[in-house]
Amino acid sequence: MKRTDIERLLPAIFQRTIRPGGLLAALLDSMETLHAPSEAVLANLAAYFDPYHTPDVFVPYLAGWVDLESLLIGVSDEAEAVSFPTGMGQLRELVAAAAFLSKWRGTHKGLLRFLETATGEKGFEINEQVPGPDGQPKPYHLHIRAPQATEAHRGLIESVIELEKPAYVTYELEFYSE
Secondary structure, X not given: OOHHHHHHHXXXXXXXXXXXXXXXXXXXXXXXXXXXXXXHHHHOHHHHOOOOOOOHHHHHHHHHHOOOHHHOEOOOOOHHHOEOOOOHHHHHHHHHOHHHHHHOOOOHHHHHXXXXXXXXXXXXXXXXXXXXXXXXXXXXEEEEEEEHHHHXXXXXXXXXXXXXXXXXXXXEEEEEOO
């Protein structure tokens, strides 16, 4: 709040006693200075809830709101210590896609989009009709093929698959080169 706004909130008796260089004037100046950082944040509050515009340290917090904290590395009380395997840009994309991913959770479409968004790579293949030893499809089993470029992020890919597939479904992960 500006000093003049604070002055108007004071009782009339106090307003009449404000003198330049006086104690009350100094107190009002201090109050204005102390309010400035909070007001700067509040003036731009909407940007904090937009994953593309929020500061990097706030993105993991937003990720927690949309149930993605299990994919973060170094979860702690210190926001600076938290990271995402494929970078902050991909985490921002995941947070932005959270509503879509939630809607399609447990489906082929949702898993494919989640993998592509988390890694930033296209080319994942999901086969739901994996033949067993007898030639018949294995029930409740997925064969997921991932581009070779994503092999460095195997842990992230496996975490995404475990998070998104139904609990009773098994899977095998294979990396292929084009």
